[in-house]
Amino acid sequence: MKNMMDNQLYTCVLVSDFNLQNFAGYAANDPEFPNLKPIAAPLGQPVPTLLDRAAPHWQNTPDLAVIWSQPQSVISAFHALLKYEQVPVRKVLQEVDEYCSLLANLSGRVRYAFVPSWVLPSYRSVFGVLDMKTEIGLTNTLMRMNLRLAENLEKISNVHVLNTHKWIERAGINAFNPKLWYLGKIPFGNDVFKEAAQDIKAALRGMLGYARKLIIIDLDDTIWGGVVGDVGWENLVLGGHHHLGEAFVDFQHALKSMKNRGILLAIVSKNEEQAALEAINQHPEMVLALEDFAGWRINWQDKAQNIIEVLTELNLGPRSAVFIDDNPAERARVKESLPEVLVPDWPEDPLFYPATLLSLRCFEMPSLSREDLSRTAMYLSENQRRDLKKSVRSLEEWLRHLAIRVQVEALHPANLQRAAQLLNKTNQMNLSTRRMSEAELMAWAEPQHRRLWTLRVSDRFGDAGLTGIVSLEIKDRKAQIVDFILSCRVLGRKIEETMLSMAIHHAHALGVEAVYARYIPTSKNKPCLDFFKGVAPRFHQQGEFFIRNVEHPFPLPDHIELVQ
Amino acid sequence: MAMNDDITQMLFKVIDELNQLRPREEHLKKDLATPLAGDFGRLDSAGLINLIVMTEQRTAQELGRPILLTDDRTMSRINEVFRTLGSLADYIHLLLNEKHDG
Numbered sequence: 001m002k003n004m005m006d007n008q009l010y011t012c013v014l015v016s017d018f019n020l021q022n023f024a025g026y027a028a029n030d031p032e033f034p035n036l037k038p039i040a041a042p043l044g045q046p047v048p049t050l051l052d053r054a055a056p057h058w059q060n061t062p063d064l065a066v067i068w069s070q071p072q073s074v075i076s077a078f079h080a081l082l083k084y085e086q087v088p089v090r091k092v093l094q095e096v097d098e099y100c101s102l103l104a105n106l107s108g109r110v111r112y113a114f115v116p117s118w119v120l121p122s123y124r125s126v127f128g129v130l131d132m133k134t135e136i137g138l139t140n141t142l143m144r145m146n147l148r149l150a151e152n153l154e155k156i157s158n159v160h161v162l163n164t165h166k167w168i169e170r171a172g173i174n175a176f177n178p179k180l181w182y183l184g185k186i187p188f189g190n191d192v193f194k195e196a197a198q199d200i201k202a203a204l205r206g207m208l209g210y211a212r213k214l215i216i217i218d219l220d221d222t223i224w225g226g227v228v229g230d231v232g233w234e235n236l237v238l239g240g241h242h243h244l245g246e247a248f249v250d251f252q253h254a255l256k257s258m259k260n261r262g263i264l265l266a267i268v269s270k271n272e273e274q275a276a277l278e279a280i281n282q283h284p285e286m287v288l289a290l291e292d293f294a295g296w297r298i299n300w301q302d303k304a305q306n307i308i309e310v311l312t313e314l315n316l317g318p319r320s321a322v323f324i325d326d327n328p329a330e331r332a333r334v335k336e337s338l339p340e341v342l343v344p345d346w347p348e349d350p351l352f353y354p355a356t357l358l359s360l361r362c363f364e365m366p367s368l369s370r371e372d373l374s375r376t377a378m379y380l381s382e383n384q385r386r387d388l389k390k391s392v393r394s395l396e397e398w399l400r401h402l403a404i405r406v407q408v409e410a411l412h413p414a415n416l417q418r419a420a421q422l423l424n425k426t427n428q429m430n431l432s433t434r435r436m437s438e439a440e441l442m443a444w445a446e447p448q449h450r451r452l453w454t455l456r457v458s459d460r461f462g463d464a465g466l467t468g469i470v471s472l473e474i475k476d477r478k479a480q481i482v483d484f485i486l487s488c489r490v491l492g493r494k495i496e497e498t499m500l501s502m503a504i505h506h507a508h509a510l511g512v513e514a515v516y517a518r519y520i521p522t523s524k525n526k527p528c529l530d531f532f533k534g535v536a537p538r539f540h541q542q543g544e545f546f547i548r549n550v551e552h553p554f555p556l557p558d559h560i561e562l563v564q
Numbered sequence: 565m566a567m568n569d570d571i572t573q574m575l576f577k578v579i580d581e582l583n584q585l586r587p588r589e590e591h592l593k594k595d596l597a598t599p600l601a602g603d604f605g606r607l608d609s610a611g612l613i614n615l616i617v618m619t620e621q622r623t624a625q626e627l628g629r630p631i632l633l634t635d636d637r638t639m640s641r642i643n644e645v646f647r648t649l650g651s652l653a654d655y656i657h658l659l660l661n662e663k664h665d666g
Contacts, residue, residue: 019610021610022585022610022614025584025585025586026584026585028587029584029585029586029587029588030584174621177617177621179616179617179620179634180613180617183613183616183617183634184609184610184613186613190581190585190614190618194584
């Protein structure tokens with residue numbers, strides 16, 4: 001899938017009151033996936049460009065748009081403030097609201113829109129002490145404008161405000177160069193554009209379902225200083241009044257913060273397991289606890305092999321993982337064996353560990369769902385299910401013991417975010433692998449001849465959250481199953497059959513004679529084909545189509561409690 | 565001689581920077597004969613602006629002395645100064661020597 005997508009060009013409309021040619025250059029020529037094809041809207045006319053829905057660059061629904069303006073160009077009240085005319089902040093914010101309503105209209109025109117926040121050149125420091133005063137200070141007003149911009153656009157799911165100040169800080173002294181402005185109407189130095197292009201690509205990767213979900217870390221000299229097998233946990237460098245110890249503690253805090261945002265943590269370390277676990281459990285300055293890790297392999301085996309085992313256990317692919325190790329030889333080995341695992345270059349000095357982790361651009365997620373935030377707990381529950389499976393005699397007995405409950409809901413604003421996330425991230429059990437923004441998905445499901453349901457799966461060990469989607473499109477007394485999506489977290493528990501039973505039941509109630517599913521192959525969704533080929537009661541297969549008369553109901557699996 | 569080498573190496577870094585903005589097939593060669601502006605030049609106006617700003621920045625940072633490439637003296641002979649990477653290197657050498665002499 002990635003290889004196929006690697007070559008895909010994503011059209012990117014650039015709307016600005018200044019020259020974005022340098023940004024376009026970086027965006028188009030940066031070798032990182034995804035490939036962008038910038039299309040420049042007429043220079044210097046952001047408002048007319050936003051108003052003109054019929055303009056050529058908006059045709060064929062571009063993949064993304066970047067709307068980058070200078071505050072004085074689009075907010076005339078702020079332009080007056082720059083000249084130190086008396087303008088109440090209320091008037092400025094009113095214009096920001098009007099500008100936001102123009103940006104909100106983009107929602108249906110592009111799949112994703114990015115709006116960099118407003119900045120002023122950092123050399124503008126006259127009246128310094130007044131700068132942060134309400135109604136007087138330009139920076140104070142600009143901060144309010146940016147906050148208003150973010151708050152207004154927060155309601156539009158596919159329009160995202162980006163933090164330009166971060167790019168300015170990273171570019172440092174080269175962030176602004178008046179010469180570029182006077183020669184080329186370019187307000188920023190190239191380092192700012194380079195940072196912007198990288199951030200926008202990272203955001204797009206997340207939206208396309210390519211965010212990394214798992215950090216696999218080494219232990220010795222990575223999350224603590226020293227080799228625990230040699231010095232014992234009591235003598236590890238961790239915490240205390242020591243610059244290195246503090247850096248390791250901060251690194252652990254950074255890892256924990258990632259875990260709290262839904263990134264899984266795992267350990268792959270060459271060590272005696274007992275000694276390593278003792279250190280994690282006993283060291284008083286450990287920030288990370290054993291329950292923060294979704295899995296671990298602590299032994300003397302090859303690390304690449306251990307990583308594969310952890311990935312298998314967590315049902316994740318190598319493209320989901322980041323591997324962090326202080327040892328360059330181990331990093332090189334993993335890079336060579338598992339090229340899809342991201343292995344960042346790692347600083348020799350532990351003082352740079354926290355900053356290096358927090359500057360990685362691979363965890364971008366367009367939204368955070370309840371499922372994301374409790375991901376580690378879900379994987380720990382999965383371990384309990386696996387243990388139960390080992391203790392029973394048959395699959396049926398295991399399923400009965402699980403006491404699975406499936407709650408079905410129609411698509412609505414409260415579950416839209418997670419549903420879109422699932423639609424865009426699921427690869428294996430995915431019939432048609434459609435990728436849509438939240439707005440596109442909602443718009444698709446609205447017409448009367450379509451139905452889209454989400455499934456929330458729970459059992460005695462926990463709540464797996466919203467993990468399934470099934471949708472129907474009805475035409476000429478036939479219903480097509482358009483989406484048939486199930487998270488790999490709950491595969492193989494007959495939720496698949498439950499989805500079919502429910503879809504066929506509804507299709508029958510709607511007066512439909514037959515349902516059919518069209519399997520659209522990708523490099524990853526063969527499990528879906530295998531399911532449709534092998535499911536009982538059977539579907540009749542004609543090439544890529546699977547057809548079934550709805551006269552006879554499709555039975556609901558005995559062990560499932562269905563709540564509609 | 566040493567200064568010539570320093571200028572050439574500095575300009576090659578500028579070319580590396582410029583190439584990040586260009587498709588691979590349009591990359592500029594790190595060669596003093598590479599045409600820049602004028603009839604056979606490889607740079608459009610935006611490319612030339614970038615070249616000027618990057619060269620000024622790098623000259624100040626790496627050779628320790630600022631130069632000006634947007635004054636009337638340079639602009640009046642822009643096609644000559646920016647004809648090739650080599651002609652630009654010669655011009656920078658001239659400017660730095662003038663500063664040194666002054």
